[in-house]
Amino acid sequence: MNRTILLIEDNEQNRYLATFLLEQRGHRVVAAVDGAAGIAAAATLQPDLILLDIQLPRMDGYAVARALRAIESLRATPIIAVTSYAMVGDREKSLAAGCTGYIEKPINPETFISEIERIAFAAPPAP
Incomplete structure (x- = not known):
């Protein structure tokens, strides 16, 4: 699809x-x-999925995820953190900020799409 x-x-x-x-x-x-451009685009576009880097300039991905979740029409939209932050607790911090899932960088081109589909479209949407 x-x-x-x-x-x-x-x-x-x-x-x-x-x-x-x-x-x-x-x-x-x-x-x-x-982040600011992403929030504006998401509100207008109403995408099926948002892939979000956590290490962004001016506004980090955690703040972006929280802002996206505050928009009523985006509350159920899957958000996947795609980040080089791979220390203990980083996954949990992403999920606590409102992300549906977490993929570490560098991405594996052979499994990237299947990981996204498994996280975003196989599970029920986030509340």
């Missing part, structure tokens, strides 16, 4: 790779390069 996916990622190479992989699978990808 083709879905609209919002990718909030400041690193150009990471945006390129994720977009390439998702578009190869038939998804439509809209990118935002920082």
Whole structure:
């Protein structure tokens, strides 16, 4: 199924790779390069899924996730943290901020799409 996916990622190479992989699978990808632009895009776009980098300039991904969850129409939208933060507790911090799931960077191009689909579309949406 083709879905609209919002990718909030400041690193150009990471945006390129994720977009390439998702578009190869038939998804439509809209990118935002920082948290404020991502929140605005999400409110307008109403995407099927949000992929969120945690280490963003000016507003970190945790704050972005909380802001997205405060928007009524986005409360059930899956948000997956895609981040290089891989220390003990980082996954839990992402989930506590409102993310549905967590994928560590660097992403594995061979499993990235299946991980996203497993996290975002196989489980019930977040409350």
